[in-house]
Amino acid sequence: xxxxxxxxxxxxxxxxxxxxxxxxxxxxxxxxxxxxxxxxxxxxxxxxxxxxxxxxxxxxxxxxxxxxxxxxxxxxxxxxxxxxxxxxxxxxxxxxxxxxxxxxxxxxxxxxxxxxxxxxxxxxxxxxxxxxxxxxxxxxxxxxxxxxxxxxxxxxxxxxxxxxxxxxxxxxxxxxxxxxxxxxxxxxxxxxxxxxxxxxxxxxxxxxxxxxxxxxxxxxxxxxxxxxxxxxxxxxxxxxxxxxxxxxxxxxxxxxxxxxxxxxxxxxxxxxxxxxxxxxxxxxxxxxxxxxxxxxxxxxxxxxxxxxxxxxxxxxxxxxxxxxxxxxxxxxxxxxxxxxxxxxxxxxxxxxxxxxxxxxxxxxxxxxxxxxxxxxxxxxxxxxxxxxxxxxxxxxxxxxxxxxxxxxxxxxxxxxxxxxxxxxxxxxxxxxxxxxxxxxxxxxxxxxxxxxxxxxxxxxxxxxxxxxxxxxxxxxxxxxxxx
Amino acid sequence: xxxxxxxxxxxxxxxxxxxxxxxxxxxxxxxxxxxxxxxxxxxxxxxxxxxxxxxxxxxxxxxxxxxxxxxxxxxxxxxxxxxxxxxxxxxxxxxxxxxxxxxxxxxxxxxxxxxxxxxxxxxxxxxxxxxxxxxxxxxxxxxxxxxxxxxxxxxxxxxxxxxxxxxxxxxxxxxxxxxxxxxxxxxxxxxxxxxxxxxxxxxxxxxxxxxxxxxxxxxxxxxxxxxxxxxxxxxxxxxxxxxxxxxxxxxxxxxxxxxxxxxxxxxxxxxxxxxxxxxxxxxxxxxxxxxxxxxxxxxxxxxxxxxxxxxxxxxxxxxxxxxxxxxxxxxxxxxxxxxxxxxxxxxxxxxxxxxxxxxxxxxxxxxxxxxxxxxxxxxxxxxxxxxxxxxxxxxxxxxxxxxxxxxxxxxxxxxxxxxxxxxxxxxxxxxxxxxxxxxxxxxxxxxxxxxxxxxxxxxxxxxxxxxxxxxxxxxxxxxxxxx
Numbered sequence: 013x014x015x016x017x018x019x020x021x022x023x024x025x026x027x028x029x030x031x032x033x034x035x036x037x038x039x040x041x042x043x044x045x046x047x048x049x050x051x052x053x054x055x056x057x058x059x060x061x062x063x064x065x066x067x068x069x070x071x072x073x074x075x076x077x078x079x080x081x082x083x084x085x086x087x088x089x090x091x092x093x094x095x096x097x098x099x100x101x102x103x104x105x106x107x108x109x110x111x112x113x114x115x116x117x118x119x120x121x122x123x124x125x126x127x128x129x130x131x132x133x134x135x136x137x138x139x140x141x142x143x144x145x146x147x148x149x150x151x152x153x154x155x156x157x158x159x160x161x162x163x164x165x166x167x168x169x170x171x172x173x174x175x176x177x178x179x180x181x182x183x184x185x186x187x188x189x190x191x192x193x194x195x196x197x198x199x200x201x202x203x204x205x206x207x208x209x210x211x212x213x214x215x216x217x218x219x220x221x222x223x224x225x226x227x228x229x230x231x232x233x234x235x236x237x238x239x240x241x242x243x244x245x246x247x248x249x250x251x252x253x254x255x256x257x258x259x260x261x262x263x264x265x266x267x268x269x270x271x272x273x274x275x276x277x278x279x280x281x282x283x284x285x286x287x288x289x290x291x292x293x294x295x296x297x298x299x300x301x302x303x304x305x306x307x308x309x310x311x312x313x314x315x316x317x318x319x320x321x322x323x324x325x326x327x328x329x330x331x332x333x334x335x336x337x338x339x340x341x342x343x344x345x346x347x348x349x350x351x352x353x354x355x356x357x358x359x360x361x362x363x364x365x366x367x368x369x370x371x372x373x374x375x376x377x378x379x380x381x382x383x384x385x386x387x388x389x390x391x392x393x394x395x396x397x398x399x400x401x402x403x404x405x406x407x408x409x410x411x412x413x414x415x416x417x418x419x420x421x422x423x424x425x426x427x428x429x430x431x432x433x434x435x436x437x438x439x440x441x442x443x444x445x446x447x448x449x450x451x452x453x454x455x456x457x458x459x460x461x462x463x464x465x466x467x468x469x470x471x472x473x474x475x476x477x478x479x480x481x482x483x484x485x486x487x488x489x490x491x492x493x494x495x
Numbered sequence: 496x497x498x499x500x501x502x503x504x505x506x507x508x509x510x511x512x513x514x515x516x517x518x519x520x521x522x523x524x525x526x527x528x529x530x531x532x533x534x535x536x537x538x539x540x541x542x543x544x545x546x547x548x549x550x551x552x553x554x555x556x557x558x559x560x561x562x563x564x565x566x567x568x569x570x571x572x573x574x575x576x577x578x579x580x581x582x583x584x585x586x587x588x589x590x591x592x593x594x595x596x597x598x599x600x601x602x603x604x605x606x607x608x609x610x611x612x613x614x615x616x617x618x619x620x621x622x623x624x625x626x627x628x629x630x631x632x633x634x635x636x637x638x639x640x641x642x643x644x645x646x647x648x649x650x651x652x653x654x655x656x657x658x659x660x661x662x663x664x665x666x667x668x669x670x671x672x673x674x675x676x677x678x679x680x681x682x683x684x685x686x687x688x689x690x691x692x693x694x695x696x697x698x699x700x701x702x703x704x705x706x707x708x709x710x711x712x713x714x715x716x717x718x719x720x721x722x723x724x725x726x727x728x729x730x731x732x733x734x735x736x737x738x739x740x741x742x743x744x745x746x747x748x749x750x751x752x753x754x755x756x757x758x759x760x761x762x763x764x765x766x767x768x769x770x771x772x773x774x775x776x777x778x779x780x781x782x783x784x785x786x787x788x789x790x791x792x793x794x795x796x797x798x799x800x801x802x803x804x805x806x807x808x809x810x811x812x813x814x815x816x817x818x819x820x821x822x823x824x825x826x827x828x829x830x831x832x833x834x835x836x837x838x839x840x841x842x843x844x845x846x847x848x849x850x851x852x853x854x855x856x857x858x859x860x861x862x863x864x865x866x867x868x869x870x871x872x873x874x875x876x877x878x879x880x881x882x883x884x885x886x887x888x889x890x891x892x893x894x895x896x897x898x899x900x901x902x903x904x905x906x907x908x909x910x911x912x913x914x915x916x917x918x919x920x921x922x923x924x925x926x927x928x929x930x931x932x933x934x935x936x937x938x939x940x941x942x943x944x945x946x947x948x949x950x951x952x953x954x955x956x957x958x959x960x961x962x963x964x965x966x967x968x969x970x971x972x973x974x975x976x977x978x
Contacts, residue, residue, distance in 0.1 A: 018666060019666065020663065020666045020667055023659075023662060025552060025553040025556065025655070026553075026556055026557045026559070026560055026658055027658075027659075027662070028658055028661075028820065028824040028826045028828075029557050029559040029560065029658075029823075029824050030559070030824075031557045031558060031559050031644070032557050033555070033557055033639045033640070033644055033646055034640075036553040036555060036556075037553070038550060038551060038552040038553055038655060038659060039550060039551040039552075040550055040659075040662075040663060040666065040667075041548040041549055041550060041663070041667060043551070044549045044550060044551045045549070047551070056909050056910075057909075060908055060909050060912075061908070061909055063908065065524040066524055066527045066528070067521060067522060067523055067524060067527060068521060068522040068526070068527045068530070069508060069521040069522075070508040070509070070519040070520070070521055070697050071554075071680060071697060072516070072519060072635075072682070072696070072697055073508065073509055073519075074509045074512050074514045074515050074516055075514060076509070076512040076513070076514050077509055077512065091641055093641070098642075100640075100641035100642060148641055152555075152637045152638075152639075153637070153638075154635045154636070154637060154648070155635075155636075156516045156635075156684065156696070157516070157517075157583075157684065157685075157686060158574055158576070158583035158631055158686055159581070159583060161514070161516055163516055165637070172508070172521060175509055175510075175511055175512075176506075176510075176521060176523075178511075179506060179510070179523075180503065180523060180524070183501060183502065183503045183523065184503055184523075184524055185918075197554060197680070199555070201638075201639065201640065202640075203640060203641055213555070213639070214553050214554060214555055337511065340512075341511040341512050341513075343511045345511075425543055425544070425546065426539050426540075426543050426544055427539075429543075435668075
């Protein structure tokens, strides 16, 4: 955390101001680069690999959209307000803070009021009497134009995918299953945002909605490609079974080939991010835990210093969304399945990924204190995810070494993410590069001026080799290709 | 426009709903790909080339930020409301619609009221009497948390750059001049949004703020690299002088090396987008046209079917922003200029680019009706900007040609943007690819099965050559490198 803030990965928004609202963070230069590379990997290993289509929709959407989606009715948290000082609390958190007891998020309001009464709970700020509990909708409302049309900032990116589905399917001459993907910001007016990137009011999602014919969940053209993927599945939130996709299907851990295939492509993607897959699991959710629209649900979770962290919600949403939008808009959103010419309202399986949390998990799993080498701190990021691929360091700032280093830097900087550093001892400069996860450090020394070679030092092994300047680009390109 | 909508470049948001608010558009699969490639080019040719730092800040920012920036006071349009039916109009547009006369945007309210009275203007909807004119602030307000803290969706991305400047400068050990860049959404509650991508309420900006020492605007390390760039400058909005950067400086068209250098890097970037530079100009703005914070201002404009379109506002904002944030936050935002150890509040020169408008201009300048070849419609996009780089087409759907085509497709699809198409005559399929700007079409025919070669057809020349399947990747990679 401290490293991430000090080294420009991320930091709180509006921090120079006293009225900076909680739950808003910004990516600094290192964070932007890491995030962009994470997104590029997601595009290559999920979107393009599966032949999905990607869209980019508006963040502000009309009221009707959220009437149809159920968010205006259902997307709320219980709150309680002090009648004396006006302080407002999220009820479940308040009760657990005051009594040590956990209560379910979906408890009806009258049961909440009974708990408050039984435990004689008072306002924790002024000891005043608490009012009745009520619901606080977590969408941000915005008013459009001088006539104040009611609209909302989307609480999830997927609604534009549902609303646009039919147009995309037709203009792009889609087949089923068809994945439609989107990356963008979503907004939730959390009552108690957590610190750092874990519970934000404004956050990045990468969502994929797979539209499918519900009668064909077991006929999938590319299934075999991923049938031997390793999946770690937990049905009770405690133990984990490690199986191949095929075994999981046969043993009944996975409901059908479609779900099995997309969980596998997701696992395969994360195995390339540097997250330690032994510390991950697909947790199958019970009936009480699933979102209101989901009939099958797995959470992809990663073990971190703050416990198990949900990175991706995988929900079988059936035709809940298309049916809802169809009803409210009075449009028939059915399409023709080209494989058998039947007219159907597709079902949807979704992979809803939190990007900020994924970045957090990657940073934590990459963090390494090297006790064998002066406790140096190393971020062991994959070369294709590292914010900076290569540092360029003149050994000393004289004898023409800076000038030569600048020339090498100029040649590399448009194709690769580079960092030029000429201040401080060479050892200190290596440490600085290791802390932001730079895989390679090029050192320019006296020999460089003689034979046009430099030393390239590897971050993890600390080994150095001499390489001709003319071969640097090829060397760096190759490092980006290996996964 | 029609082509863009039909082929999945962009389309209106929430279009299945009657309450879809105007001024919101979405990018379809082709648009997302084109936009991502435009952004990648911007990163390579502006951000990395100049060694800028990129951040990604929150879209919702606190009230203080916009008190300091002046937006709460100044960022408004004059409106007028009918006392009978409640219809609201943007005054300048209303008066010009009703009288044919253009009035300046910044006219005081009482002068507006006089014009309404003199011309005896009535409500254009119900003929009712109009009220007094007033100001409508164009920021979207959002309320945060259960205590409804006042905050706003940012009307320009640059405010996070100013607020975060000092932290970025220190953590990244910055030098002056230092460019800080950001890409993201901005929001303006326009009273009368225009159709398509030209005046949106939610839109993408790519902004660069160059922080500099005001006493050193003429000492710039990389100036010579761009001193021979061609610039087209208009001081009166009618005639254009075509000069090199050096000539512009000497002749007094450009005020200093810093401004000259960054206008040149911008022109050089746009010359790579496929926009016809002969139909562009830097228009120097007069005192009455400049934004309230700008002392020197050039608009980069492009000629389109809807007239001259502003793509980039280039403003010398002096220390207006840092001074404002310093005053309101009571923080000293000065930094040490490492070149002479002086403590200064940097000045700022900005390049504020509209991404959606740039995409629109690129599409329009790439659109070509080929009268020599059946009036085929071709989008002549650069290979590195084309949403799809290569189409893969089996000549017929039998004799194993589909299977072979699928194999080729699988090999190419993760590295390149590909499109597989096997329906319709080969001529019709070529036309479809040309309309979305696909530079290359690979056709798989009988000979392919014999010697593993395919034909590659070039979009613009329509010429075909036979290439070995094993050489396709290298062929396509090379096409992406040439600019």
